[in-house]
Amino acid sequence: MSFENILVEKNNAVATITINRPTKLNALNKATIEELHHAFKDCETDNAIRAIIITGSGEKAFVAGADISEFASFNTSEGSELARKGQELLFDFVENLQTPVIAAINGFALGGGLELAMASHIRIASDNAKMGLPEVTLGVIPGYGGTQRLPQLIGKGRANELIMTAQMIDAPTALSYGLINHMVAQPELLDKANELALKIAKNAPVAISQAIKAVNANFKDGVNGFGVEIDRFGYCFGTADFKEGTSAFLEKRKADFKGN
Numbered sequence: 520m521s522f523e524n525i526l527v528e529k530n531n532a533v534a535t536i537t538i539n540r541p542t543k544l545n546a547l548n549k550a551t552i553e554e555l556h557h558a559f560k561d562c563e564t565d566n567a568i569r570a571i572i573i574t575g576s577g578e579k580a581f582v583a584g585a586d587i588s589e590f591a592s593f594n595t596s597e598g599s600e601l602a603r604k605g606q607e608l609l610f611d612f613v614e615n616l617q618t619p620v621i622a623a624i625n626g627f628a629l630g631g632g633l634e635l636a637m638a639s640h641i642r643i644a645s646d647n648a649k650m651g652l653p654e655v656t657l658g659v660i661p662g663y664g665g666t667q668r669l670p671q672l673i674g675k676g677r678a679n680e681l682i683m684t685a686q687m688i689d690a691p692t693a694l695s696y697g698l699i700n701h702m703v704a705q706p707e708l709l710d711k712a713n714e715l716a717l718k719i720a721k722n723a724p725v726a727i728s729q730a731i732k733a734v735n736a737n738f739k740d741g742v743n744g745f746g747v748e749i750d751r752f753g754y755c756f757g758t759a760d761f762k763e764g765t766s767a768f769l770e771k772r773k774a775d776f777k778g779n
Contacts, residue, residue: 520561524551526576527558532569532720533713534562537576544583545575547631556608563618566778569720569727571616572712573639574623575632578705581624581648582632587657602662605631610663613638615735617728619719623712624648625705629687634663637672640731642698643712644690645705650698651687671738673698723760724778 526537536558538545555573562568575581590601613620613635622628622639628650636642636650644650652661652669660666661682670678673696681688690702703711719727729751737744755761759779767774 520557522554522558524548525554525558527561529562529565529568531717532567533572533716534565534568534570535572535574535709536562537574538582539576541577541579543586544580544627545577545632546583546586547635548586548589552605552609556612559609559613559616559620563616568618569724569778570716571618571620572623572709572716573613573620573635574709574712575625578626578645578647580627580632581622582629582635583627584630584632584653585663598659598662605663610634610638614640614664615731617731618724619716619727619731621712621716623708624650624690624699625708629653630661630665631663634661634665634668637668637698638664641700641715643701643703643708643715644693644699645708646690646702647705648690648693648702649687650690650693651685652682653685653687655683656685669698672696723755723758723764723774723776725758725760725776726755726764729755 524538524540526539528535538551540546540551562571593601619641620639621641621643622636624636624642624644626648628636628648630653633650633652652665654661666682669681677696690699693699694702701711733744733748733751736742736747760776763776764774
């Protein structure tokens, strides 16, 4: 499938999706959200891909927010539908992918950009990155999961402060808050992301997919995360990856996981 707003590269079990709208600081418009949905879905169904990196083109921005011109004239119902569809197509979709997603934040990650990074399973930022949710300066609130995922990651008090002040934070602060996993120099960002992706790719894909389900369950209302963990733990025992992993351990050899 050909794309206008993103680039997709697959190499060594790792797919790299690059949002490629540099003149718009990689802002998310409807077309880009739909293209990202299709790209993530394609990677998810490609058995050769064991990890996905999402980043932005250039050195200025990961994603500098949403394309405000698309929704400035929306009414109440149109605004609600915008958030619902966006969460369904991209943000919730990414969070619930069975293939782990690493956000390589290469500059500004604002509004929808930070929300996309937070929906990813792991976050790495370059030392020049700036992050924030500035929606209240426009008379609206974060609508792509920001009010839910930010408190989960950094705590309610800090999340309230960042959302209500619309303050941007730098990469060292994001690291100290636990918003990102690692901070590296800009030229090292994709190398670090690939290093992590390849470490993940060596492990059992089925087990990783079940771990994602179990971790996510802890943040869902009315769901017993411990129960999901028990269920998914048991599920793994019926997989070929489990048989291969335990056999390889007992035979003192490297496991060759097939993802089934």
